[in-house]
Amino acid sequence: MRFLITGLGNIGPDYWGTRHNIGFRIVNLLAEEAGIVFTEQRFGAVARIRVKSAELILLKPNTFMNLSGNAVRYWLQKENISVENLLIVVDDLSLPFGTLRLKPKGSHAGHNGLHHIQDTLGTQDYARLRFGIGNDFAPGRQIDYVLSPFTSEELEKMPPLVSQAAEIVKSFCLSGVDFTMNQYN
Numbered sequence: 422m423r424f425l426i427t428g429l430g431n432i433g434p435d436y437w438g439t440r441h442n443i444g445f446r447i448v449n450l451l452a453e454e455a456g457i458v459f460t461e462q463r464f465g466a467v468a469r470i471r472v473k474s475a476e477l478i479l480l481k482p483n484t485f486m487n488l489s490g491n492a493v494r495y496w497l498q499k500e501n502i503s504v505e506n507l508l509i510v511v512d513d514l515s516l517p518f519g520t521l522r523l524k525p526k527g528s529h530a531g532h533n534g535l536h537h538i539q540d541t542l543g544t545q546d547y548a549r550l551r552f553g554i555g556n557d558f559a560p561g562r563q564i565d566y567v568l569s570p571f572t573s574e575e576l577e578k579m580p581p582l583v584s585q586a587a588e589i590v591k592s593f594c595l596s597g598v599d600f601t602m603n604q605y606n
Contacts, residue, residue, distance in 0.1 A: 424594045425502045426451070427480045427493055428510040429534040431568075440554040441486060441567040444510040446579075447552070447586045448479040454587065463499075464492035475594040478502070489534040490541025497542075504542060508593055509549040510586065511535060512567065516553025518575055519582045522606055523550050523589055525598045548598050550589055552582070 428444030436442050452459060452468040459466035465482040478500055482492030497507060511534060516522060526546040529535035539545045558566035571579065585605070592601040 422474065422506065422594070423476045423478065423500060423502050424506045424508065425478050425480060425493070425496055425500065426508050426510065426590055426594075427482065427489070427496075429486060429489055429512070430481060431485050432481075432483045436568070438570040439568050440571060441512055443512045443552045443554065443583075445481050447510045447550075447583055447590070448481060450583050450587045451477065451590060452479055464495045467496070472591045472594055475591075477590075477594060486534040488537055490537040490539070493538050494541050504544060504547050507547045508590060509535065509538060509547060510590065511549055511551055512554045513551035514554060514556045514563070514567070516551060516555075518553055518555040519578060520553035521550065521582070521586055521589060522553075523593065523598065523602050524548065525602070548593065550586060550593070552586060 426448060428448035430436065430442035430445035451470060455470040457468045457470050459468045459481065464484060465480050468479040470477050470479065478496065480492060480496050482489045484492050497504065511532060515530065525548050528545055529539050589601060589605050592604060
């Protein structure tokens, strides 16, 4: 079974440590654990790993967040993967920092990356793993907040949270969304 695991983020060193790039951080860990490096390909950086019987194609779109759907659509079509085997790993302002939630489908909830994916694929029926980044920002400062780095306190807590997110991705691929939601949500 093959899966497209897409971590959302923005490319470039200016964005690496930002809250909006947590999806990149999680797929990076999956590749690192497997001893695999990403290669630049069309619409993004790609790494292929195996987890038991599952082949995971890890994607970090290079289209910037607001055009993520272009990369997702291209790789789903190129690899002939159904939308049921798509998992988007994304930051979420509505969840407290470090909260992890797997959902089988849902609205974009104002997230520009999810909004573009939904518009491009013509459906909101794809799984997403939401990583809570909190919402400690003044009115009108949302963009500054998501493009800001994590605090030192958050960074101290980050390694086990990213590891758990990687385990959720593996469980999604091996056991399905319902089982994984029951185990981790």
